[in-house]
Amino acid sequence: MEPAALIGLDWGTSSLRAYRIAGNGRVLERREAPRGILAVQDGAFAEALAEAAGDWLEAEPDLPVLASGMIGSRQGWREAPYAECPAGAPELARGLVEVEGPAGRPVRIAPGLLTRDAAGVPDVMRGEETQILGELGARGTGDGRFVLPGTHSKWAEVREGRVTAFATYMTGEVYDVLCRHSILGRLMREGPPDPSAFRRGLDKAAGGAAGPGRLLHDLFGARTLGLTGDLPETALASYLSGLLIGAELAAAAPSEGAEPVVVLGSGTLTALYLEAARHLGLAAEPGSPDCAALGLLALARAAGLLGTSDAHP
Amino acid sequence: MEPAALIGLDWGTSSLRAYRIAGNGRVLERREAPRGILAVQDGAFAEALAEAAGDWLEAEPDLPVLASGMIGSRQGWREAPYAECPAGAPELARGLVEVEGPAGRPVRIAPGLLTRDAAGVPDVMRGEETQILGELGARGTGDGRFVLPGTHSKWAEVREGRVTAFATYMTGEVYDVLCRHSILGRLMREGPPDPSAFRRGLDKAAGGAAGPGRLLHDLFGARTLGLTGDLPETALASYLSGLLIGAELAAAAPSEGAEPVVVLGSGTLTALYLEAARHLGLAAEPGSPDCAALGLLALARAAGLLGTSDAHP
Numbered sequence: 158m159e160p161a162a163l164i165g166l167d168w169g170t171s172s173l174r175a176y177r178i179a180g181n182g183r184v185l186e187r188r189e190a191p192r193g194i195l196a197v198q199d200g201a202f203a204e205a206l207a208e209a210a211g212d213w214l215e216a217e218p219d220l221p222v223l224a225s226g227m228i229g230s231r232q233g234w235r236e237a238p239y240a241e242c243p244a245g246a247p248e249l250a251r252g253l254v255e256v257e258g259p260a261g262r263p264v265r266i267a268p269g270l271l272t273r274d275a276a277g278v279p280d281v282m283r284g285e286e287t288q289i290l291g292e293l294g295a296r297g298t299g300d301g302r303f304v305l306p307g308t309h310s311k312w313a314e315v316r317e318g319r320v321t322a323f324a325t326y327m328t329g330e331v332y333d334v335l336c337r338h339s340i341l342g343r344l345m346r347e348g349p350p351d352p353s354a355f356r357r358g359l360d361k362a363a364g365g366a367a368g369p370g371r372l373l374h375d376l377f378g379a380r381t382l383g384l385t386g387d388l389p390e391t392a393l394a395s396y397l398s399g400l401l402i403g404a405e406l407a408a409a410a411p412s413e414g415a416e417p418v419v420v421l422g423s424g425t426l427t428a429l430y431l432e433a434a435r436h437l438g439l440a441a442e443p444g445s446p447d448c449a450a451l452g453l454l455a456l457a458r459a460a461g462l463l464g465t466s467d468a469h470p
Numbered sequence: 471m472e473p474a475a476l477i478g479l480d481w482g483t484s485s486l487r488a489y490r491i492a493g494n495g496r497v498l499e500r501r502e503a504p505r506g507i508l509a510v511q512d513g514a515f516a517e518a519l520a521e522a523a524g525d526w527l528e529a530e531p532d533l534p535v536l537a538s539g540m541i542g543s544r545q546g547w548r549e550a551p552y553a554e555c556p557a558g559a560p561e562l563a564r565g566l567v568e569v570e571g572p573a574g575r576p577v578r579i580a581p582g583l584l585t586r587d588a589a590g591v592p593d594v595m596r597g598e599e600t601q602i603l604g605e606l607g608a609r610g611t612g613d614g615r616f617v618l619p620g621t622h623s624k625w626a627e628v629r630e631g632r633v634t635a636f637a638t639y640m641t642g643e644v645y646d647v648l649c650r651h652s653i654l655g656r657l658m659r660e661g662p663p664d665p666s667a668f669r670r671g672l673d674k675a676a677g678g679a680a681g682p683g684r685l686l687h688d689l690f691g692a693r694t695l696g697l698t699g700d701l702p703e704t705a706l707a708s709y710l711s712g713l714l715i716g717a718e719l720a721a722a723a724p725s726e727g728a729e730p731v732v733v734l735g736s737g738t739l740t741a742l743y744l745e746a747a748r749h750l751g752l753a754a755e756p757g758s759p760d761c762a763a764l765g766l767l768a769l770a771r772a773a774g775l776l777g778t779s780d781a782h783p
Contacts, residue, residue, distance in 0.1 A: 271698075276674055278691040279698045309690065325694075326686040330652055338647045339640070361589055362683070370675070370721030372685050373639040373714065377622065378591040381638075385584075385592045401686065408683030 159185050162463055164213055165453030166206070166224035166264075168233075169193050169284055175210045176450040180463065182294070184450045186213070194233045202234040207259035214262055221462040222258060223453050225267035226284030229254070234264075239271035239281060245299075245319035246290055250460035267456055272322050280325050284449075285311045288421050289320060291452030295445045302418045303444070304409070306426045308333070312409045312418075326405045329426070332398060341376065341397060344383040348391025355429075356436055357388075358399020363407045363437050372404050402433045410439040419444045472498050475776050477526055477533050478766030479519070479577075481541035482506050482597055488523045489763040493776065495607070497763045499526070507546045515547040520572035527575055534775040535571060536766050538580035539597030542567070547577075552584035552594060558612075558632035559603055563773035580769055585635050593638050597762075598624045601734050602633060604764030605757045615731045616757070617722070619739045621646070625722045625731075639718045642739070645711060654689065654710060657696040661704025668742075669749055670701075671712020676720045676750050685717050715746045723752040732757045 162180035171193035177186040190209045197205045229237035237254045252268035269283030285305045299318035305311045308330045313323035336342045361375055379397040382388040417440035420430050434441035457463055475493035484506035490499040503522045510518045542550035550567045565581035582596030598618045612631035618624045621643045626636035649655045674688055692710040695701040730753035733743050747754035770776055
């Protein structure tokens with residue numbers, strides 16, 4: 158077993174991803190368990206960690222362990238209060254909290270980020286800031302704009318290694334509740350994704366008059382286009398997806414001529430965002446699939462957890 | 471019993487409202503039953519009508535009976551195909567369909583309206599067009615802009631007695647599914663309406679950058695303001711309501727200097743829309759509470775159902 162520099166945990170709401178990470182950022186081993194914080198009963202986080210990676214902990218008893226994500230929320234293992242923007246690795250490292258893991262092993266938990274917009278409305282993230290840090294390292298830059306698609310998409314702006322501002326879009330969750338619980342779902346029928354209906358939704362969202370309220374109107378088209386037979390019932394979910402992702406991109410994506418936005422994540426949702434950006438003429442490119450592990454390593458380094466023998470490479 | 475000119479039925483998804491209407495538009499009697507089309511089993515619409523107004527039908531056996539609303543939809547008594555905009559009383563009257571009511575009594579059902587926007591996306595209404603016709607009569611005008619707040623708010627533009635265009639906003643339903651099924655509902659606690667949080671939501675929705683996608687971001691504030699303690703948990707639903715109604719008004723309401731929009735309907739939702747318009751500096755005024763009955767009478771007259779003895783007053 159090649160020696161690692163860190164055991165990193167990307168511990169979110171629905172899953173726990175564990176990495177053995179070498180000092181140069183290479184992921185030596187990875188695991189994923191359906192043990193997100195909502196799936197752990199009665200605060201048995203140490204037990205969940207032992208189950209997922211107890212052999213790693215025993216095999217390298219001196220290796221530091223660092224977690225980020227919802228594990229640091231009020232509903233997690235221990236609350237790590239938010240760091241306020243602008244914040245980068247040094248600010249996040251100062252906010253680590255420590256808990257006792259399996260067999261007394263110390264486990265550090267990273268804070269999330271908090272920002273406020275001009276109207277004073279707060280926004281929060283937990284875990285995404287670590288992925289962004291990792292991607293900055295992979296690119297060897299301290300600047301950029303990032304989107305992390307998901308149930309709650311996060312858009313972040315980074316300058317000189319610090320997240321200066323970010324915004325959450327409830328796109329994925331709104332799609333889900335409308336399909337499952339609103340009148341829009343009643344006409345929908347299961348079917349393969351319909352790229353043409355998806356693009357029609359994108360165009361509808363990106364064109365026409367401005368104003369945030371227009372979305373409340375556009376949504377109804379995911380019913381009426383089915384009522385009139387303009388779209389088959391199997392295409393209505395793709396149209397709705399296009400409407401919502403198109404609205405998010407039109408509101409959040411950089412304008413023409415700007416640096417490309419980096420799409421972080423993996424799987425079909427990320428591919429959908431890249432396709433949507435391409436269709437709408439917005440510059441976007443995929444990030445590294447290992448950005449979470451890289452970010453955990455960068456944080457551990459900033460916190461001095463890796464020891465003097467593992468200085469900046 | 472003062473003789474009526476028409477038995478009018480405003481028959482929607484969740485309720486049946488029945489009116490005995492005099493030739494001058496006065497409502498002589500009114501009833502409301504929880505017998506909307508979703509509450510009538512196995513197509514027993516004649517039985518539901520007999521139960522709600524059988525005594526009226528028997529007492530005046532020659533009185534015409536006219537219904538409008540979802541009763542004319544595919545899920546109703548009989549489908550009355552949509553009239554296409556621009557359409558007013560004459561076009562709607564041409565689209566009446568007839569069914570056999572209690573004891574063979576003919577019952578006419580009015581069509582709804584269909585419009586298409588510049589992108590070809592259709593929109594539909596059933597019942598609201600009748601309320602608008604009634605309000606035009608009450609005001610003695612053929613022009614105006616109208617909003618009918620509800621689960622699906624309808625905004626309509628009327629010129630020379632015809633609805634030229636309209637748009638549905640899913641505001642009420644989006645509010646409902648987000649409160650009941652999304653993460654936003656988890657922090658909310660029951661409490662009396664919070665006017666200050668409602669106005670904060672209105673301001674947030676109406677201010678800031680444009681773009682329909684911004685709503686997907688603003689919604690998240692109904693969680694984060696609670697997380698940080700900026701708003702008490704009992705105020706979050708009012709904030710969300712303000713965000714959504716504010717977004718709808720900002721997108722749909724006439725701009726400064728335009729004629730006031732007429733808010734049709736009754737109850738707390740209408741009051742909320744009037745308050746929101748006032749707060750945002752948009753000109754709005756309430757319509758007649760009897761506009762549905764007045765509209766049914768106008769439609770019956772346009773269809774020649776009232777006989778020659780009841781010409782235009």
